[in-house]
Amino acid sequence: xxxxxxxxxxxxxxxxxxxxxxxxxxxxxxxxxxxxxxxxxxxxxxxxxxxxxxxxxxxxxxxxxxxxxxxxxxxxxxxxxxxxxxxxxxxxxxxxxxxxxxxxxxxxxxxxxxxxxxxxxxxxxxxxxxxxxxxxxxxxxxxxxxxxxxxxxxxxxxxxxxxxxxxxxxxxxxxxxxxxxxxxxxxxxxxxxxxxxxxxxxxxxxxxxxxxxxxxxxxxxxxxxxxxxxxxxxxxxxxxxxxxxxxxxxxxxxxxxxxxxxxxxxxxxxxxxxxxxxxxxxxxxxxxxxxxxxxxxxxxxxxxxxxxxxxxxxxxxxxxxxxxxxxxxxxxxxxxxxxxxxxxxxxxxxxxxxxxxxxxxxxxxxxxxxxxxxxxxxxxxxxxxxxxxxx
Amino acid sequence: xxxxxxxxxxxxxxxxxxxxxxxxxxxxxxxxxxxxxxxxxxxxxxxxxxxxxxxxxxxxxxxxxxxxxxxxxxxxxxxxxxxxxxxxxxxxxxxxxxxxxxxxxxxxxxxxxxxxxxxxxxxxxxxxxxxxxxxxxxxxxxxxxxxxxxxxxxxxxxxxxxxxxxxxxxxxxxxxx
Numbered sequence: 001x002x003x004x005x006x007x008x009x010x011x012x013x014x015x016x017x018x019x020x021x022x023x024x025x026x027x028x029x030x031x032x033x034x035x036x037x038x039x040x041x042x043x044x045x046x047x048x049x050x051x052x053x054x055x056x057x058x059x060x061x062x063x064x065x066x067x068x069x070x071x072x073x074x075x076x077x078x079x080x081x082x083x084x085x086x087x088x089x090x091x092x093x094x095x096x097x098x099x100x101x102x103x104x105x106x107x108x109x110x111x112x113x114x115x116x117x118x119x120x121x122x123x124x125x126x127x128x129x130x131x132x133x134x135x136x137x138x139x140x141x142x143x144x145x146x147x148x149x150x151x152x153x154x155x156x157x158x159x160x161x162x163x164x165x166x167x168x169x170x171x172x173x174x175x176x177x178x179x180x181x182x183x184x185x186x187x188x189x190x191x192x193x194x195x196x197x198x199x200x201x202x203x204x205x206x207x208x209x210x211x212x213x214x215x216x217x218x219x220x221x222x223x224x225x226x227x228x229x230x231x232x233x234x235x236x237x238x239x240x241x242x243x244x245x246x247x248x249x250x251x252x253x254x255x256x257x258x259x260x261x262x263x264x265x266x267x268x269x270x271x272x273x274x275x276x277x278x279x280x281x282x283x284x285x286x287x288x289x290x291x292x293x294x295x296x297x298x299x300x301x302x303x304x305x306x307x308x309x310x311x312x313x314x315x316x317x318x319x320x321x322x323x324x325x326x327x328x329x330x331x332x333x334x335x336x337x338x339x340x341x342x343x344x345x346x347x348x349x350x351x352x353x354x355x356x357x358x359x360x361x362x363x364x365x366x367x368x369x370x371x372x373x374x375x376x377x378x379x380x381x382x383x384x385x386x387x388x389x390x391x
Numbered sequence: 392x393x394x395x396x397x398x399x400x401x402x403x404x405x406x407x408x409x410x411x412x413x414x415x416x417x418x419x420x421x422x423x424x425x426x427x428x429x430x431x432x433x434x435x436x437x438x439x440x441x442x443x444x445x446x447x448x449x450x451x452x453x454x455x456x457x458x459x460x461x462x463x464x465x466x467x468x469x470x471x472x473x474x475x476x477x478x479x480x481x482x483x484x485x486x487x488x489x490x491x492x493x494x495x496x497x498x499x500x501x502x503x504x505x506x507x508x509x510x511x512x513x514x515x516x517x518x519x520x521x522x523x524x525x526x527x528x529x530x531x532x533x534x535x536x537x538x539x540x541x542x543x544x545x546x547x548x549x550x551x552x553x554x555x556x557x558x559x560x561x562x563x564x565x566x567x568x
Contacts, residue, residue, distance in 0.1 A: 059528040067538055067545065230446040230471070233501035244471060251474045252422055324423070324467060324476060326449075337452050337467065352450040352467070360504045390528060 010049075025052055028372075032060040032386075036138055036376035040359070040386040042367070044375070051375065054367035056360045061390040069349040074100065075313045077346065079170045081336075084351055085385045086167065087130040090123040091329040092351060093172040095336035098254065098325035100174035103318055103340050106307070110299040112176035117256040118293050119162070119171060120327065121286050122190075125197065126155040127330040128283040131383055132204060135276060138376045139214050144207040151200060154193045161186055176304025187294060194290045201284065209280050218273035222366040222378040225270055233357035236332025237282060238382055241267050241274035248328035256296075262289050272381035279330070279383070317344055331355055331385050353388025360389060400424050403443075403473055411439055427480040430464075430492060436479060437466065437498050444472035451505035453513045455541045460485050462513060464492065487514050494519035512539035 028044040031037030039061050045053040065084055069077045081096050082089040094116060101108060108116070129152040136145035156166045161182050163169040171178050181187070208214050224234070226242045239246055247264045249257040265281035267274040309316055320342040326335030332354025339348040359382065366378055400418040407426070408416050414428040414436060428436050445468040452465040459482075466479040483490055494517040496503040506517040511527045514537040529538070537543060 059530065062528050064538065071545070231500050233448050233499070235447065246471045251471065252476070324478065326476075333447075333449065333469070335449060335467075337450070337465070339454055348452075348454045350450065350452045356450075356504055356508075357501050361501060 049372045051367050051370050054364045056364055058389045061387050065391050066349055073314050073344050074316050084387050088123045088127040088329055090119050091334045095325045095327055097172050097174045099323040099336045099338040102323035103321040106175055106305050109302050111301045112303050113255050114298045115177050121289050124286045124330050126152050135380045138380045139217055151197050180303045191294050194287050198287050221272050221374050223271045232362050235354050237278040238358050241278045242270035243268040248333050260289055260292050275381045331383050351391050355385045355388035358382050359384040422475050425478045430481045430483045434493050437495050445470040448499040448501050453509045457541045491516045513537050
């Protein structure tokens with residue numbers, strides 16, 4: 001343990017003026033209103049400006065989605081479950097719909113599959129831009145954050161044309177999608193947007209990902225290794241940053257992903273910098289996937305299954321059974337387990353949010369020994385989505 | 392149809408069942424397998440799965456079956472090596488004093504979080520998990536109040552707790568909150 005005087009001296013050298021409450025440690029409540037924690041609360045035990053112990057304290061966002069889902073007809077649940085992860089609302093829609101499709105035994109038409117894949121990839125790009133915004137703000141590079149928000153706005157506009165809503169799309173439904181794509185003009189606009197965002201990536205590199213100051217802030221903090229990450233159930237970019245090439249799009253292929261060509265970037269360091277770089281590489285891969293999808297073009301045909309049961313949605317029944325479906329989101333492996341007892345409402349829905357693995361136990365362990373200034377950076381490098389935990 | 396198509400999955404199931412004669416297993420479809428085992432063998436079985444390269448625990452699902460008087464626990468595992476999802480099902484009694492399970496947090500550390508979740512919402516007590524007593528998501532300390540159980544009357548609870556909802560029409564046949 002570093003002595004108290006040393007800690008205070010180190011803090012003063014770093015421009016901080018700290019007055020510990022007692023001789024040894026003091027307690028610091030971090031969040032949930034603090035904007036650096038994004039609606040998440042952590043109770044920190046501090047020694048000077050170093051964290052001695054961290055306790056994740058979820059529950060401030062809890063709205064009981066899973067319980068509410070048992071009270072609603074099958075289709076209206078889409079409008080509820082997508083609120084689980086706001087930066088990437090299409091993922092909960094897709095997993096719930098895929099699980100219901102599997103229980104019923106529906107083969108989703110090709111056109112719907114193309115649209116679902118495109119929407120999921122657009123959601124990934126938009127969520128990564130949102131994440132760049134968050135990380136840049138926490139590192140103090142506000143310019144890059146504002147750029148990212150502005151570029152994301154272009155995707156929001158496209159989503160609005162496609163679904164009628166900017167953030168909560170309510171678009172993917174069991175059996176396909178709610179309505180058809182607006183037309184060729186929309187496809188051209190999407191192509192332009194993909195080109196535009198790609199042309200702006202070097203700016204982000206210069207300002208954030210190759211920036212000396214950003215590297216100093218990210219390098220070597222929040223380090224986890226492969227074994228630890230697997231035992232703790234970490235998935236997605238956080239796991240790939242430790243050297244495990246696990247991506248649901250490759251490991252358990254769904255929709256059009258088996259036909260698409262993309263790389264799964266892997267790094268070995270497992271620190272915050274590696275996690276940030278993985279996300280930067282994946283953003284590029286997602287743009288490349290969108291390119292390919294636009295090149296294939298939407299196949300002709302219906303955009304949802306033609307089934308008489310879809311005519312009367314409030315009385316829509318799903319045969320008894322259960323299914324588990326999962327997709328790769330920007331946070332990790334996002335899954336839904338749905339049980340039906342043959343009635344108008346689901347019997348049980350459980351959402352497997354990726355953040356419940358890396359946002360509670362892993363976070364508590366990675367924060368120990370970190371400086372207070374690193375806490376938001378570690379939190380952001382894990383890309384914690386608190387509503388995943390507080391389902 | 393299944394036998395020929397999902398040979399890899401069938402081989403995996405056979406290999407695991409050979410070492411676990413107490414379990415029943417089957418292939419559901421491509422990359423999806425399923426086992427059901429008695430509740431007291433859950434630790435042995437999960438250790439066996441870990442030896443067979445099921446590295447990730449995706450979640451622990453609890454499903455309430457009040458008509459059978461049972462709670463179903465489903466341990467959802469993923470193997471990065473075999474690229475297969477395995478559901479391990481087990482059933483325990485629903486009564487609060489009998490709804491007890493041994494913890495598996497020493498085998499899969501992440502289980503600690505899911506066990507706390509199952510304890511908070513269903514009242515399953517996991518022996519050996521020292522965080523059982525720690526408040527998790529719910530701040531209500533009323534005894535025997537487990538909101539995900541099917542006999543939990545959400546409407547009455549909400550109306551008691553939040554008086555505002557009284558103005559809603561409760562004679563509706565198909566009440567959706």
